[in-house]
Each structure stands twice: as structure tokens, then as C-alpha cells.
Amino acid sequence: MNVSLRGSAAHTAGSPVATAARFVFQNLNKGSFLALHCAIVLALFVPVTWTAIGLCVACYYLRIFGIGAGYHRYFSHRSFKTSRVFQFVLAALGCSAIQKGPLWWAANHRHHHKHSDQEDDPHSPVRHGLWWSHIGWVLSTKNDDQVDPNEIRDFSRYWELRLLERFHWVPGVVLAGLCLWIGGWSGVVWGFVVSTILVYHATFLVNSVCHVLGRRRFETTDASRNNWWVALLTMGEGWHNNHHHYMSSVRQGFRWWEFDGTYYVLKLLSLPRIVWALRGVPRAKLAAC
Numbered sequence: 001m002n003v004s005l006r007g008s009a010a011h012t013a014g015s016p017v018a019t020a021a022r023f024v025f026q027n028l029n030k031g032s033f034l035a036l037h038c039a040i041v042l043a044l045f046v047p048v049t050w051t052a053i054g055l056c057v058a059c060y061y062l063r064i065f066g067i068g069a070g071y072h073r074y075f076s077h078r079s080f081k082t083s084r085v086f087q088f089v090l091a092a093l094g095c096s097a098i099q100k101g102p103l104w105w106a107a108n109h110r111h112h113h114k115h116s117d118q119e120d121d122p123h124s125p126v127r128h129g130l131w132w133s134h135i136g137w138v139l140s141t142k143n144d145d146q147v148d149p150n151e152i153r154d155f156s157r158y159w160e161l162r163l164l165e166r167f168h169w170v171p172g173v174v175l176a177g178l179c180l181w182i183g184g185w186s187g188v189v190w191g192f193v194v195s196t197i198l199v200y201h202a203t204f205l206v207n208s209v210c211h212v213l214g215r216r217r218f219e220t221t222d223a224s225r226n227n228w229w230v231a232l233l234t235m236g237e238g239w240h241n242n243h244h245h246y247m248s249s250v251r252q253g254f255r256w257w258e259f260d261g262t263y264y265v266l267k268l269l270s271l272p273r274i275v276w277a278l279r280g281v282p283r284a285k286l287a288a289c
């Protein structure tokens with residue numbers, strides 16, 4: 001199914017057989033997501049070592065960067081340029097957060113901007129409620145749809161990205177293996193399981209809370225808001241009203257005091273030209289502040 005047809009399909013009912021089949025598929029498909037949430041109780045049974053805590057922090061920030069810089073600012077909005085190799089690195093980093101592949105993620109996110117807080121928005125708290133926008137849409141069967149390559153033709157033309165999309169779970173498994181190697185079972189539980197859950201909910205806060213709580217600097221056509229504490233948790237993704245106002249900018253904190261860690265790292269990476277052509281905010285757009 002084409003992702004652009006997704007819209008309000010989650011709210012429609014089918015025949016009992018189709019509904020049952022969909023339920024079974026949904027639960028199989030969402031198994032890893034739910035299992036990871038259940039596995040968090042294992043944290044009570046493994047020793048909390050400094051290595052495990054270090055892995056938890058490192059894996060959290062590495063993957064928050066992979067989602068924010070890679071899936072969001074690069075694949076969804078093309079707000080900077082990079083080499084084909086580093087493009088793949090960003091895609092693999094994003095995959096390690098177990099939020100599906102870069103093509104699926106970016107196509108969904110482009111859909112969000114196209115229909116922000118309208119009926120077809122896949123995760124609008126204004127239209128479908130806070131619970132739906134935070135986690136309900138992730139658990140919905142409609143979001144298991146394969147991405148139509150035409151929705152994201154600019155990136156689906158790369159064979160290595162299509163391959164990674166198909167095996168998007170591999171980088172996550174590799175990361176879990178690395179955590180086991182470095183920190184034993186404590187490393188897996190804290191470095192992989194706990195930090196993956198934290199990355200999930202930090203990312204989801206942008207979809208839910210950042211369309212409900214916070215300040216609106218710009219009168220955008222949606223309900224997006226700037227939320228400082230979500231920005232702190234997500235290395236800058238919480239400046240969501242800024243972002244909806246001018247989505248092409250690599251920088252989401254428009255003022256010096258708006259912490260945007262993802263932007264600072266990208267700026268550093270631009271020095272040795274690992275990334276380049278970072279898109280700024282036109283003066284006219286800033287003037288509305």
C-alpha cells in the first residue's frame with residue numbers, strides 16, 4: 001500500500017476475519033517492540049556496573065543523533081549534504097534505534113509535514129489524541145505498510161539503502177551484540193534494552209508533546225510548539241515550532257540559547273567536510289521571531 005493512502009485508515013473497521021488476521025499480524029510484527037518494553041524488568045536482575053551505565057548513555061546519544069541528524073534532518077528534509085558512505089552510516093545508525101528503515105521513517109515524516117494536524121497526519125495529538133500520537137500510531141497495523149519508492153524516490157534510488165531498508169533490524173542486533181561483548185548481560189540490558197526504550201519515547205515526545213505543550217513563536221498552520229525539555233532530551237528536536245516554520249533548516253534552535261546538540265555535532269562534522277552545504281534559516285524567516 002502506498003504510504004500516502006494511509007491517512008485515517010486506522011479508524012476504519014473491516015470484516016471480523018480481516019480484523020482477526022490484522023490483529024495476529026499486528027502482534028507478530030510488533031512483538032519486538034513490545035518484548036523490549038517487557039524486557040526492561042530484567043534491569044532489576046542484573047548488576048548495575050559503570051560499563052553498563054556508560055553503554056546506556058553512549059547508545060542513547062549515538063542513536064538520538066542517528067534519528068535526529070540522519071532520519072530527520074537528512075533523509076526527511078535534506079537539510080545538508082554528505083557522501084554516499086556517510087549517508088549509509090547515518091542510515092545504519094538510525095536503524096540501530098529499531099524504528100524501521102530510513103525510507104519508511106522519512107516517507108512517514110514527510111507525510112506528517114504535508115498534513116500536519118489534519119486528518120491525514122499519521123500522528124496528530126490534536127486530531128487523534130495524545131496516546132495515539134505518542135504510541136498508538138506505532139502499534140497500528142496501517143503503519144506496517146511497505147513504503148512506495150515513489151514517495152521517497154530521492155533516496156530509494158540507492159541500492160544499499162533499499163537493502164538496509166529490507167534488513168533494517170540488522171544494525172540493532174549488531175549493537176546488542178556489541179553491548180554483550182563489552183558489558184556482558186548488564187551491558188545488553190542497560191546499553192541496549194533500557195536505552196532503546198528511552199530513545200523510543202524521547203523520539204515519540206516530539207510527535208505528541210511538541211504539538212500540545214510549549215510556546216508558539218510562529219503562527220504556523222499546525223499546532224507545533226517549542227518545548228525546551230524535549231529539546232534537551234532529543235539534542236534539539238524539541239524546537240518543533242521553529243522546525244515547522246522552516247523545515248529545511250539544519251538548525252532547529254534558531255536562537256543562541258536554544259540548545260541544539262545535533263546541529264552542533266553536524267557543524268563539527270562540517271569542518272573536515274564529512275557533511276557540507278548545511279542549510280540555514282533565511283533572515284526573513286527569522287524576523288518573525
Ligand SMILES: [Zn+2]
Nearest residue numbers: 112224240244
Ligand atoms: Zn510535527
Ligand SMILES: [Zn+2]
Nearest residue numbers: 076109243247
Ligand atoms: Zn520534520
